[in-house]
Amino acid sequence: MKTFVLDTNVLIHDPESIHSFGNNKVVIPMAVIEELDGFKHLNDERGRSARLVSRMLDALRTKGRLFEGVKLKGGGTLVIELQYQTDLPNGFMTSQVDHRLLGIALLLQKKGEKVFFITKDINLRIKAEAIGLEAQDYEKSKVKVEELYTGWREVPVAGKMIDTFYKDQKLVLKDMPFFPNEGVLLKDEANASKSALAKYNSQKKALIPLFHLNSVPWGLKAHNTEQRFAIELLLCNDVSLVTLIGVPGAGKTLLSLACGLQKTVEEKQFRRLFIARPIIPVGRDIGYLPGSKEEKLTSWMGAIHDNLEYLIDHTHPDEKTEEKIQYFFETGKIEIESLTYIRGRSLPSQYIIIDDAQNLTPHEIKTIISRAGDGTKIILTGDPYQIDNPYLDASSNGLTYLVERFKGQDIFGHLTFTKSERSSLAAMASELL
Numbered sequence: 001m002k003t004f005v006l007d008t009n010v011l012i013h014d015p016e017s018i019h020s021f022g023n024n025k026v027v028i029p030m031a032v033i034e035e036l037d038g039f040k041h042l043n044d045e046r047g048r049s050a051r052l053v054s055r056m057l058d059a060l061r062t063k064g065r066l067f068e069g070v071k072l073k074g075g076g077t078l079v080i081e082l083q084y085q086t087d088l089p090n091g092f093m094t095s096q097v098d099h100r101l102l103g104i105a106l107l108l109q110k111k112g113e114k115v116f117f118i119t120k121d122i123n124l125r126i127k128a129e130a131i132g133l134e135a136q137d138y139e140k141s142k143v144k145v146e147e148l149y150t151g152w153r154e155v156p157v158a159g160k161m162i163d164t165f166y167k168d169q170k171l172v173l174k175d176m177p178f179f180p181n182e183g184v185l186l187k188d189e190a191n192a193s194k195s196a197l198a199k200y201n202s203q204k205k206a207l208i209p210l211f212h213l214n215s216v217p218w219g220l221k222a223h224n225t226e227q228r229f230a231i232e233l234l235l236c237n238d239v240s241l242v243t244l245i246g247v248p249g250a251g252k253t254l255l256s257l258a259c260g261l262q263k264t265v266e267e268k269q270f271r272r273l274f275i276a277r278p279i280i281p282v283g284r285d286i287g288y289l290p291g292s293k294e295e296k297l298t299s300w301m302g303a304i305h306d307n308l309e310y311l312i313d314h315t316h317p318d319e320k321t322e323e324k325i326q327y328f329f330e331t332g333k334i335e336i337e338s339l340t341y342i343r344g345r346s347l348p349s350q351y352i353i354i355d356d357a358q359n360l361t362p363h364e365i366k367t368i369i370s371r372a373g374d375g376t377k378i379i380l381t382g383d384p385y386q387i388d389n390p391y392l393d394a395s396s397n398g399l400t401y402l403v404e405r406f407k408g409q410d411i412f413g414h415l416t417f418t419k420s421e422r423s424s425l426a427a428m429a430s431e432l433l
Contacts, residue, residue, distance in 0.1 A: 002021075002024040002114050003024065003108055003113040003115045003116065004021045004024060004025065004027065004115075004116050005029065005081075005105040005108065005116070005118065006018070006118050006119075007032065007101060007117075007118060007121060008032045008035040008036060009121055010119060010120060010138045011049065012039070012050065012053075013391060014362065015053045018056070018078055019072055019074045020074075021074070021076055023075040023076050025076065026078045027081050027104065027105075027108065028078065028080050029081050029084065029101050029104045031084075031101055031104075033057075033080065035097060036050040043340065044340050045363070045364050049363065060078060066079070067080050067081075084100045084103035084104045084107060085104065085106040085110070086103065088102065088103055088106070088131070089131055092131070098124050102127060102128055102133065106131060106133060109133065115133060116134050117135045118135075118136055119135065119138075120396075121390075137396070138396075142395045142396045142401075143395055143400050143401055143404040144395065145384055148403055148404065149179065149403055149404065149407045149414055151182060151183060151229065151413065151414035152182060152184065152229045152416075153182070153183075154184075155184055157187070159188040159191060159194055162186050162188055162196050170204060170206040170208050171207045172205065172206045178200035178207075179200065179408050180200060180408065180410045181199055181200065181202075181410075181412065183232070184199065185198075185225055186198060196209075198210070199229070199232060203410075210229075211235075211236060212236065213232070215235060217235060217255075217262035218258040218266070219258075219314055220254070220258040226246075226250070226417050226418065226419060227250075227251055227255060227421070230255050230415045230417070232413075233415060234256060234259035234260075235259050235263065239377075239413040240376070240411045241377075241378050241406060241411055242414070242415075243379075243399060243402060243403050243413075243414045243415075244382075244415050245358070245381070245383060245400070245416055246417025246418060247418065248383060249421060250420055251417070252381040252382075252417060253355055256353045256355075256379045257275075257304070257307050257311060257353065258311055259351075260275075260353055260379070261311065263351055263377075265333055269351075270375070272332060272349075273334045274337065274352045275335070275336045275337070276338065276352070276354055276355070277304070277338070277354070277355045278339045278357070278359045278364075301336050303355070304336065308334075339354070339364070345371055346371065347372060347373050347376055348374050349373065349375040350373075350376045351377050354368060354379065355381050355382070357381060357398065358384045358387050358392075358397045358400075359387060359389045359397070360389075361389075361391075361397070361398050362398045362402070365399070365401065369402075380402065382397075384397055384400050
């Protein structure tokens, strides 16, 4: 039997993590309980996760004494550990919670147990290894980002097959599996200038033409193949969950906003365009900013405002751009919100855009999607290589996890952007820096 000692950040990342270690021993140090107690008053995901873990542990008390060990549903045993090693090497002060966690892991190892110290803190893993502990990241929700589903591919075919596709408005490629809503660029093997854009329809089990191939949502024209596939997903009524990831300047947010305005304002398909972003970099909520919630969000949502300004100017350039944007907010056609306040809300018939979703954990992603009411479409955008959350990386963030888990579902569409359209300078920076 193995022994897994969990850090606080693992439980905050995934409150259900105690059930993820099979028929083994899971140890939660008392110092972790103390840290969770400090988080429980926060009105953010840390606070909600801390409260959820506390309730789970309280429920387990009905099965026995936590300090002696209780059985988990996966067959393992959970133990709340009180003791900790006091003879740590010089420089490891036991007044620090992290070092007390290492002390407990070291004590259990000296008792002959096969110990694994699980933490999402990179520096703490280094410290654990320095004193002879086996330290690992929590990897249940990790994906191989280099193998992540791209959402589209180029397929070389005979020229006559492209002719058949245009004639019959469908094409069956029997020996080539596709995912639902996957984009396909058909290219003539003998003539590179001859091509066709298609997507896979799982009901017809065939490639079909794009419904929105020539669409110009809110006056915005696609600049490349990737953007054409993205617009198809963003405008298609049958696709209720879309993820867009890729390099800065690829148009992820701009395209999402343009299609959101098109479906909400022009076509009136949705009641409201709802936009939200996680509050991450400073490690605190927006409460520290001065002013009302709306004023705070205006400061935080500068990138969204810039894109809206561009779209309004792009379609009807004049000096009343700000007034037009304000009109959309005052009439309720557009709402901007912090993800901190999205929990508990039911959001029916809305076009929801979650920007910078790479900073969310899988648990937070699940919370957001569960807010969707009838007739709601959710778009999540982000770049997995630009993460501000210290406990997430390109492989463990909620956005890439979502792509991996939802691929193959009829209501889901994904697009990975590789080309930047912001400017030649921005594209060069993405490639060289």
